[in-house]
């Protein structure tokens with residue numbers, strides 16, 4: 594039997610394409626981990642079915658009856674209200690409108706359930722058990738197909754009036770910029786996400802720019818992704834390097850805005866695109882340093898998310914613990930491990 598610290602909760606990270614469920618103890622240790630798929634195109638009921646199946650598999654894997662759980666926490670993409678448990682809308686879940694997700698899951702699973710935005714959950718995961726341990730004021734940013742965020746002020750996640758705060762990906766960087774999934778133009782995620790990087794590369798390739806990027810995508814321009822561009826850049830492709838630097842520049846413009854608004858002590862950067870590392874983050878920190886107030890830039894630290902793909906599922910578990918009053922609002926500090934990993938700039 595696993596060693597764990599009770600109480601136990603189930604965290605669920607609902608993404609646009611996949612679901613991650615994990616039984617977690619009160620110290621963020623995962624006792625099981627299940628991957629499910631999100632059948633987003635099949636609609637609400639199919640997705641909810643897939644969530645409950647993944648939840649049951651995670652429990653089975655941990656050899657745990659649901660009665661032994663204290664609560665369930667669900668991190669979901671899009672706008673939701675943690676007070677009412679209603680998911681208003683989500684660009685990643687087409688057709689979802691005002692879905693009482695918390696209530697539905699509570700009924701189907703027979704367990705107290707809590708709902709939180711996925712990026713806010715990831716921020717909580719990093720806050721309690723990852724790169725932001727010990728921080729009081731920090732901003733978590735995840736850069737992947739889109740850009741999400743979570744804001745922690747005075748040791749508490751800031752969720753706003755509706756619960757919709759922290760949508761940093763939709764701050765407008767260029768009002769005449771490319772269209773965004775949200776219906777607006779020139780949002781941060783329309784300029785600095787993996788999707789934006791791939792879109793620019795496809796555009797340049799169609800204009801017959803000289804590049805080897807297609808060699809990494811089976812010669813198919815539709816298969817050009819951020820990973821493909823990164824692979825080409827690592828082999829010295831100059832267009833790939835230029836496009837990553839340009840994306841990094843836009844990452845930095847957004848970071849400068851966050852620094853000027855929040856004056857945080859720490860910005861934690863997660864998400865698949867951050868794995869590119871220096872090639873992206875070098876230009877990002879340069880642009881942020883040129884645009885933010887010098888005093889605020891000089892004090893802010895940057896760190897990469899420590900929990901990787903698990904920050905959302907661990908954070909959803911943390912939220913369940915918090916909401917069921919099993920965890921204080923101030924984070925747990927693992928003994929002898931309070932030094933956060935920092936990245937240079």
Ligand SMILES: [Zn+2]
Nearest residue numbers: 763773775780
């Ligand atoms: Zn937008």
